[in-house]
Amino acid sequence: MTLGEDVNKFIDENYGEIPVYIIREPKIIHLANIGTHRFFKHEIAVIDTPLVQRLKYISQLGAVYNVFPTARHTRFEHTLGVVVAATRIWNSLLENNYLDHLSETERNRIHLNLRMAAILHDIGHCPFSHASEIVLEEFTPIKSEKSRLKGKPHEILSYYILRSKVMADFFEEISKEYEINLDLEEISNYILGKTRVPADDQFIADIINGPFDADKFDYILRDSNFSGVPLSLGLDRFLVSLGTDTVKTPKGELKKLVLLEKGIMPFEQIVLAKAQLYSAIYHHQKVRALDQMIISILRLLIEDKTEINGLKIKSSVDFLKIDDFDILKLSIGNDKLNKICKSLKERQTLKRSLVISSRTIEKEDNFGFQKILKRAEYPSMIRDYNKVLAERIGNDCTEYDVALDLPDTPKLGETHEKLIKIGKEFFPLKEFFPQEEWIEAYIANKWRGHIFAIEKYRPQANKEGKEYLEEEFGVKFNENATTWAKIFPSVKPQKKLFDFPLTDIR
Amino acid sequence: MSRFPDDIISVIFSEMKLEEKALRFNQELFYSVIYRYFKMYPSLFADFYFIESGTYPYSDLLERIITRHKISRLLKTENPDFEFIRLKKGTTELIEKELKPNFDKNELEILKSIGKELREKLSSA
Numbered sequence: 346m347t348l349g350e351d352v353n354k355f356i357d358e359n360y361g362e363i364p365v366y367i368i369r370e371p372k373i374i375h376l377a378n379i380g381t382h383r384f385f386k387h388e389i390a391v392i393d394t395p396l397v398q399r400l401k402y403i404s405q406l407g408a409v410y411n412v413f414p415t416a417r418h419t420r421f422e423h424t425l426g427v428v429v430a431a432t433r434i435w436n437s438l439l440e441n442n443y444l445d446h447l448s449e450t451e452r453n454r455i456h457l458n459l460r461m462a463a464i465l466h467d468i469g470h471c472p473f474s475h476a477s478e479i480v481l482e483e484f485t486p487i488k489s490e491k492s493r494l495k496g497k498p499h500e501i502l503s504y505y506i507l508r509s510k511v512m513a514d515f516f517e518e519i520s521k522e523y524e525i526n527l528d529l530e531e532i533s534n535y536i537l538g539k540t541r542v543p544a545d546d547q548f549i550a551d552i553i554n555g556p557f558d559a560d561k562f563d564y565i566l567r568d569s570n571f572s573g574v575p576l577s578l579g580l581d582r583f584l585v586s587l588g589t590d591t592v593k594t595p596k597g598e599l600k601k602l603v604l605l606e607k608g609i610m611p612f613e614q615i616v617l618a619k620a621q622l623y624s625a626i627y628h629h630q631k632v633r634a635l636d637q638m639i640i641s642i643l644r645l646l647i648e649d650k651t652e653i654n655g656l657k658i659k660s661s662v663d664f665l666k667i668d669d670f671d672i673l674k675l676s677i678g679n680d681k682l683n684k685i686c687k688s689l690k691e692r693q694t695l696k697r698s699l700v701i702s703s704r705t706i707e708k709e710d711n712f713g714f715q716k717i718l719k720r721a722e723y724p725s726m727i728r729d730y731n732k733v734l735a736e737r738i739g740n741d742c743t744e745y746d747v748a749l750d751l752p753d754t755p756k757l758g759e760t761h762e763k764l765i766k767i768g769k770e771f772f773p774l775k776e777f778f779p780q781e782e783w784i785e786a787y788i789a790n791k792w793r794g795h796i797f798a799i800e801k802y803r804p805q806a807n808k809e810g811k812e813y814l815e816e817e818f819g820v821k822f823n824e825n826a827t828t829w830a831k832i833f834p835s836v837k838p839q840k841k842l843f844d845f846p847l848t849d850i851r
Numbered sequence: 852m853s854r855f856p857d858d859i860i861s862v863i864f865s866e867m868k869l870e871e872k873a874l875r876f877n878q879e880l881f882y883s884v885i886y887r888y889f890k891m892y893p894s895l896f897a898d899f900y901f902i903e904s905g906t907y908p909y910s911d912l913l914e915r916i917i918t919r920h921k922i923s924r925l926l927k928t929e930n931p932d933f934e935f936i937r938l939k940k941g942t943t944e945l946i947e948k949e950l951k952p953n954f955d956k957n958e959l960e961i962l963k964s965i966g967k968e969l970r971e972k973l974s975s976a
Contacts, residue, residue: 492900538904547904556905595886595903703924712945715923719857722898722915754918756911761878763906771906773879782876782933789921789928 348486351662352505359656359666360511365518366390374425378570379563382429385457387523388464392425394515396468396506400424402668406568407473408635409626411692413572416626420467420474423563428463430559433584434552434602435459443589455549458528462535462553466560469502471664472672476639479724480647484661496537500554502665507533543599548589551602556759557587557612565618574625576618579611586611590766603766609777616760616774620784623755624791634695634797637748638685640724642672645682645745651675681745688799695748697830698806701794701814705826713820717794721751730813734796737809742802747810751794757784795830803832854953856898859962860916862954864926864938865946866966867973873929873937874973879907881969886910888965895958 346354368386375381384392391397400420409416435456438444444452471477481498482488490501506512507529516529531541538554540546552559562580569576586608591598604612626632645651646658653671656663676687688694699705706714720726731744738747763771775782796814798806807830811822863885867874882901886908889896901908920926925942929935951959 495900495902538902543904550904592906594906595901595908599904601904601906703922708924711924711939712942712949715857715861715920715925718919718923719855719916721919722856722912754915754922756914758878758905758909758911758914761907762909763879773906782928785918785921786928786933788918789924792922 346486348490348501348662349505349508351486351660352502352665353509353511355662355665356506356509356511360395363394363396363511363515365515365522366393367522368393376422376425376429378567379426379429382425382432384425384428385460385523387519387525387527388428388460390519390523391461391464397421397424397464399668400467400470402670403470403472403474404669405474405564406572406626407476407632407639408689409572409629409632411635411694412629412631413574413626416568416572418567418571420470423567424464424467426563426567427466427553427559428460430562430584431459431463431552432456434557434559434587437585437587438548438589441585441588454526454528455546457525458532459535459549459552461527462532463559465507465532466503466536466553467499468506469499469504469665471499471502471661472643472667472669473636473639474499476636477643477661477664479640480643481661481664483644483724487661494537496554500536502662503536504533506665507536543596544591545600547599548602555602556762556764557583557602557604561615561619565615565622568622568626569618572626574622576614576621578614578618580615583608583611583615588766590771592764592771601764603764603771606765606767609765609774612765612774613778616757616784619755619757620787623788628752628791628793630697630793630795631694633750633752633795634697634748635689637695637750637797638689639672641745641748642675642682642685642689644728645685646672649680649682651682681743685745693800695746695797695799696803696832697795698747698798698803698832699796699810699814699822700826700829701751701796701822702792703789705822705829707821707823710820713818716818717814717820718751721753727751734806734810734813737813738798738802738805740802740805742798742805746799746802747806748797749794749810750797752792754788754792803830807832854950856896856912857916857919858950858953859896860913860920861925861942861946861950862959862962863966863969864920865943866963867970868943868966869926869936869938870940870943873935874970875934875976876928876936877973877976880972880976882907882909882913884965884969884972885913888961892961895961 368389371383371385372389373383403420405418405423406416478498487498494501520527534540535550535553538550540550586605588603588605590603592601650657653667656666673690676690727749730749731747734747735742735744760774763773765772796806796810886901889899899910899912901910925939927937
């Protein structure tokens with residue numbers, strides 16, 4: 346069965362016929378951060394479906410709220426924010442005469458499709474958002490579709506949900522009821538950054554998924570504001586600095602979203618903000634430890650064929666029916682899964698046992714360090730290392746009690762695209778200031794990998810983890826690798842657990 | 852697993868003679884050359900895919916691999932603008948000894964051609 350058929354079957358069995366609610370009038374929705382906005386009647390009918398409502402129970406930033414307590418925003422608010430940002434970009438293009446080639450009917454039709462793509466762009470997200478992406482990719486059909494459709498796992502799932510029979514029937518009813526003409530195929534294309542006629546319409550898909558997309562505008566501002574990590578962003582100026590033009594691409598000449606000169610400064614701010622969000626929030630060591638716990642939970646759900654709300658979880662496609670709350674509810678019970686869920690709920694996280702970075706590995710061992718890093722591409726291989734490490738630690742330690750973590754780095758590809766228009770020429774951001782190289786150097790310096798472990802195994806995980814990586818990859822860790830892990834007993838001093846004196850740890 | 856996608860790029864870096872001479876990195880040029888060979892030899896670049904709707908062919912895997920080379924400091928970027936890249940001293944020998952045996956003769960010829968082309972293009976860019 347192909348992934349498309351699998352998702353089609355799943356949506357049919359689990360969501361069945363989706364009722365079309367009769368909404369009498371447009372609704373005004375008040376949104377912290379971005380103000381008050383009007384949503385059309387048919388949009389409310391779609392927002393009210395279980396597939397979109399589910400997003401209210403999926404945290405935008407996984408379990409980050411355990412570290413940044415106010416980061417409680419969900420995929421649902423983000424979704425509404427993307428609708429608003431996409432509309433602002435569209436209106437800016439309209440006001441600046443970039444849409445004059447379209448008739449009013451065409452403009453209205455595209456605008457409605459665009460807003461609908463924004464509403465639906467994240468319905469493929471699974472519990473705890475990006476933390477679940479690794480487990481999604483372990484499902485072979487998703488992994489193979491990733492290279493074919495060139496999207497992230499959740500985007501591919503969103504795409505296939507929209508291509509399902511249930512959604513086709515639902516949208517047929519919506520179109521009849523509200524007398525509109527939504528193009529479901531094109532809406533699903535936009536989510537992957539594609540369109541049927543890219544030579545004319547690539548800029549529309551770019552608004553949803555492209556170098557200057559609405560998704561990015563919303564998440565950077567939202568993640569920064571709600572986590573309490575302030576960043577300076579001139580997004581308003583950026584939004585009015587966008588235009589469209591025909592540019593050369595490997596696919597031929599496409600009409601794309603381009604940036605005008607006045608948008609360079611806010612673009613620089615966005616690129617900087619992205620790198621800083623990674624460093625401050627997404628790569629915070631505690632956040633990474635929480636992500637590793639979520640990965641373990643999701644793997645166990647599949648392996649144990651856990652039943653949630655009457656549904657047996659057999660593959661990661663089944664995650665489309667569950668949310669963060671379903672996972673946290675599993676914290677009652679005594680098996681391994683219940684215990685990890687309880688730890689996640691009560692913030693009893695995995696803790697640093699060894700820090701892996703260019704500053705914790707001896708300078709002459711870069712080649713060995715690269716051997717460790719290249720394993721990051723294969724989570725199943727990392728999992729095997731966890732199993733070996735657990736065996737070496739012994740004392741009933743399991744692969745779920747330890748985790749080798751090698752985080753991904755932010756993508757900065759958009760800074761190299763020749764999309765900044767000055768006169769009749771196009772330039773990449775680096776023509777004005779070699780900022781991206783500075784940022785890449787910043788990222789390389791800030792990057793930290795870890796071995797995490799539950800409290801009771803930390804000293805052993807430090808010792809065995811260090812020895813294991815040294816034997817396996819021919820590296821030598823310096824004392825920072827242990828010192829920076831700050832292995833202090835957090836409950837009460839248990840000196841006997843340590844095989845080195847506490848005075849050695851600064 | 853005997854070889855990783857990172858190894859392909861490590862060998863290309865060594866064939867660019869980056870240990871001997873630092874070159875000004877140009878992402879568009881670098882990605883475009885790799886993309887062309889990816890089209891010609893898909894089995895060699897089996898793990899890669901490129902997005903073609905941007906102004907140059909973009910691969911997120913390629914970006915991750917280059918970043919990993921920088922994190923490990925195998926690939927050093929030089930001040931003041933971090934635009935010049937150079938392989939750390941002794942790396943070419945390690946690549947020769949540890950990575951190249953995982954490729955067959957034909958593949959090594961292809962990687963050598965890519966390295967040569969990139970060296971020439973980046974030198975004159």
